[in-house]
Amino acid sequence: MTARLMEGSEAIAEAMIAAGCRFFAGYPMTPFTEVLEHMARKLPAVGGVCMNAESEIEAVGMAWGAAATGTPAATGSTGQGLSLMQESLAEITLARLPLVVLNMARAQGDYYQATRGGGHGDYRHLVLAPGDVAEAVELVQRAFHLSVRWRNPVLVMGDYYLAHTARSVTVEPLDYGPRPHLDWALDGSTGGSGQAKLISFLGSAKQRHHVGYDLSDHYAACAADSATMVASVEPIAECLDTDDADVVVVAFGTPATYAKAAVRQLRADGARVGLVRPVTLYPFPTDVVAGAAEGARAVAVYENNQGQMVDDVRLAVLERAPVHFIGGLSLDGSGFGIAPDLDVSVLRHRIEQVLAR
Amino acid sequence: MSRTTRVDGHIVVRTDQVPAEPARLVDDFTPALIDVGAHHLCPGCGEPVAMRATLEAVAELDVVRRTIGVFGIGCYTAFSNNLDVEVLQALHGRAPSVATGVKRARPDTIVFTIQGDGDMVNEGLQEVIHSAARGENVTCIMLNNGVFGETGGHMTATTVLGQRTKTSLEGRDPVAHGRPILLATLLAQLDGAAYVARGAVNNAGNVARTKKMLLQALRTQIAGAGFSFVEILTMCPTGWFVETQDAPAYLADNLAAVHTGGVLKDVLGDSDRQEGP
Amino acid sequence: MSRTVLTRGTVVIDTEACKGCDLCIDACPPAVLAMTTHTVNARGYRFPLLFEGCTGCAACSQVCPDFVFQVYKYETPLTVALEGP
Numbered sequence: 001m002t003a004r005l006m007e008g009s010e011a012i013a014e015a016m017i018a019a020g021c022r023f024f025a026g027y028p029m030t031p032f033t034e035v036l037e038h039m040a041r042k043l044p045a046v047g048g049v050c051m052n053a054e055s056e057i058e059a060v061g062m063a064w065g066a067a068a069t070g071t072p073a074a075t076g077s078t079g080q081g082l083s084l085m086q087e088s089l090a091e092i093t094l095a096r097l098p099l100v101v102l103n104m105a106r107a108q109g110d111y112y113q114a115t116r117g118g119g120h121g122d123y124r125h126l127v128l129a130p131g132d133v134a135e136a137v138e139l140v141q142r143a144f145h146l147s148v149r150w151r152n153p154v155l156v157m158g159d160y161y162l163a164h165t166a167r168s169v170t171v172e173p174l175d176y177g178p179r180p181h182l183d184w185a186l187d188g189s190t191g192g193s194g195q196a197k198l199i200s201f202l203g204s205a206k207q208r209h210h211v212g213y214d215l216s217d218h219y220a221a222c223a224a225d226s227a228t229m230v231a232s233v234e235p236i237a238e239c240l241d242t243d244d245a246d247v248v249v250v251a252f253g254t255p256a257t258y259a260k261a262a263v264r265q266l267r268a269d270g271a272r273v274g275l276v277r278p279v280t281l282y283p284f285p286t287d288v289v290a291g292a293a294e295g296a297r298a299v300a301v302y303e304n305n306q307g308q309m310v311d312d313v314r315l316a317v318l319e320r321a322p323v324h325f326i327g328g329l330s331l332d333g334s335g336f337g338i339a340p341d342l343d344v345s346v347l348r349h350r351i352e353q354v355l356a357r
Numbered sequence: 358m359s360r361t362t363r364v365d366g367h368i369v370v371r372t373d374q375v376p377a378e379p380a381r382l383v384d385d386f387t388p389a390l391i392d393v394g395a396h397h398l399c400p401g402c403g404e405p406v407a408m409r410a411t412l413e414a415v416a417e418l419d420v421v422r423r424t425i426g427v428f429g430i431g432c433y434t435a436f437s438n439n440l441d442v443e444v445l446q447a448l449h450g451r452a453p454s455v456a457t458g459v460k461r462a463r464p465d466t467i468v469f470t471i472q473g474d475g476d477m478v479n480e481g482l483q484e485v486i487h488s489a490a491r492g493e494n495v496t497c498i499m500l501n502n503g504v505f506g507e508t509g510g511h512m513t514a515t516t517v518l519g520q521r522t523k524t525s526l527e528g529r530d531p532v533a534h535g536r537p538i539l540l541a542t543l544l545a546q547l548d549g550a551a552y553v554a555r556g557a558v559n560n561a562g563n564v565a566r567t568k569k570m571l572l573q574a575l576r577t578q579i580a581g582a583g584f585s586f587v588e589i590l591t592m593c594p595t596g597w598f599v600e601t602q603d604a605p606a607y608l609a610d611n612l613a614a615v616h617t618g619g620v621l622k623d624v625l626g627d628s629d630r631q632e633g634p
Numbered sequence: 635m636s637r638t639v640l641t642r643g644t645v646v647i648d649t650e651a652c653k654g655c656d657l658c659i660d661a662c663p664p665a666v667l668a669m670t671t672h673t674v675n676a677r678g679y680r681f682p683l684l685f686e687g688c689t690g691c692a693a694c695s696q697v698c699p700d701f702v703f704q705v706y707k708y709e710t711p712l713t714v715a716l717e718g719p
Binding site for chain 2: 641643644645646647648649651653654655656657659660661663668670671672673679683684685686688690691692693695696697698699700701702703704705706707708709710712714
Binding site: 213 | 389390392393422425427434435437438439444447453454455457458461462463466467484
């Protein structure tokens with residue numbers, strides 16, 4: 001397999017197809033649009049279906065229907081479109097369906113939406129945040145695997161930079177073993193058997209066997225399965241030079257690339273700085289961040305928002321070291337998340353200020 | 358054993374045993390595809406009657422083993438876990454997009470939706486219109502009683518002028534509340550819609566006519582001819598503030614006078630007629 | 635004075651399933667169904683009684699929301715003598 005220069009949107013589309021995705025539905029919105037374009041072109045060629053839905057709510061609805069048939073399905077948008085999808089995403093989780101959801105976000109202000117569950121009720125989604133195009137190719141495939149394994153939606157957090165950065169990548173299909181038989185999937189065939197299948201966010205007990213829907217039973221069972229999922233999924237983070245760091249920088253997504261470059265420069269100039277880059281935003285790599293903060297003088301959190309991931313960092317670090325927020329809203333006039341602050345010298349300067357405290 | 362007995366002062370035919378004389382069964386209690394006949398919907402509710410007609414149509418066309426029903430949210434949701442066909446529960450208004458996903462992913466299945474008027478014409482108007490315009494090969498079924506039944510009887514987009522509901526207590530007024538949407542009429546204008554019909558379950562004749570509509574709608578889907586839609590006017594004596602025995606007449610005089618019955622579009626039937634002998 | 639009625643069919647009524655909605659009464663073309671006046675089922679609902687003259691048309695079962703009826707058609711219609719008033 002040879003490497004090919006492609007923008008992140010195309011690489012993500014290729015990765016979805018490599019993972020077995022055969023149904024995609026979306027609504028155009030910057031910077032998600034190109035993913036939809038690529039899927040519209042590529043998916044039919046492999047026998048899949050790509051729907052240009054008439055709204056984001058219909059996009060997630062169509063993906064829901066496809067997922068219920070056991071077809072590997074995905075949808076996505078940018079933050080605003082994800083906002084529209086929230087009721088459905090919350091209930092798809094209660095319906096115990098696998099679904100991969102892309103947020104090609106504008107800046108990093110959707111961290112709360114993704115990790116706190118932007119929808120109603122109490123549910124959990126796994127959230128993966130690639131740092132670059134190559135990692136996105138891997139994480140998108142992992143997302144499909146995890147969503148089937150746990151019968152739960154998995155969110156992949158991207159952004160404008162990821163969508164539009166072109167890299168030379170090889171989209172290797174990752175081997176997660178044979179696809180399990182999905183005994184819950186619908187195809188009509190159990191009709192008339194006395195055991196006709198039901199997929200419902202209200203529960204799966206049939207009146208034939210039980211009096212009716214019991215939401216207390218169903219929600220309790222979902223919560224238990226969710227807790228098992230969260231306890232079982234290994235949190236992932238990249239660590240750079242944290243063992244002896246005085247200041248540990250924490251950043252996620254493509255901005256972390258800039259933070260990493262700043263950290264490397266400072267190290268080369270003799271400063272003891274390190275970086276933790278959470279890759280699973282949920283479950284958050286609490287132990288990794290805590291371990292890195294042990295013995296550090298300070299933790300500096302960079303993110304392109306008013307401060308969201310910093311909450312999870314504070315919860316992980318506790319009294320080990322003071323946590324400073326060195327991020328902030330950085331946007332150009334378009335609002336698409338093109339950040340003037342994503343400049344190695346800008347981030348270096350902010351880290352130096354924390355070093356000097 | 359005597360054929361008759363005495364109840365409340367009348368000589369009546371015994372109805373607690375199968376007939377002793379030779380006879381054939383014409384109609385059974387609960388249709389085969391409904392698991393449990395007992396339900397908690399109001400006395401006189403038309404929705405179980407519409408559900409029965411729908412499932413009998415599915416059985417008659419012999420497509421049970423490839424049918425998937427997609428349910429919206431309303432009183433009829435009580436049937437979503439009570440059928441011997443595969444069911445996928447959707448959110449209020451959102452069944453058409455979910456049905457689209459099922460059908461596109463598995464084109465060999467027969468997919469129908471069951472939605473109320475509040476679900477389909479209020480929350481989900483966009484979804485059903487787009488599915489019809491797309492010519493999606495699914496069958497959308499609307500149980501139209503002119504109220505949001507499950508939440509207690511409030512005005513919907515199909516409530517007729519003058520109809521009293523909990524949010525139009527003096528009767529629906531065009532200035533305050535606007536005018537009803539006649540969904541079947543709207544959908545029939547879309548090129549993607551191949552079969553559009555409006556029936557009712559307020560008397561046996563209408564039930565029989567509605568059953569024929571459901572059969573033709575499903576045949577349209579089986580033939581891959583495009584989007585099929587059956588609107589079924591159902592009684593809701595609770596939501597209408599009427600006695601159960603007065604609800605069929607209320608339906609005829611009020612709802613059916615506006616949402617008029619009949620077949621509005623039948624592409625398959627038209628082509629059959631053209632090819633006919 | 636006695637008269638005869640042709641009864642072509644009959645029904646079995648699940649009286650406990652009935653919710654007393656009365657829809658079958660008006661639906662019956664030969665008008666051979668009437669609700670009880672005093673007797674009620676376990677849930678307190680009145681339920682239908684069958685008089686002679688049923689045609690086995692199944693209108694009652696078709697309009698019943700509670701699946702109360704099982705309808706039969708006799709192979710040979712019964713000619714039944716009705717007792718005086």
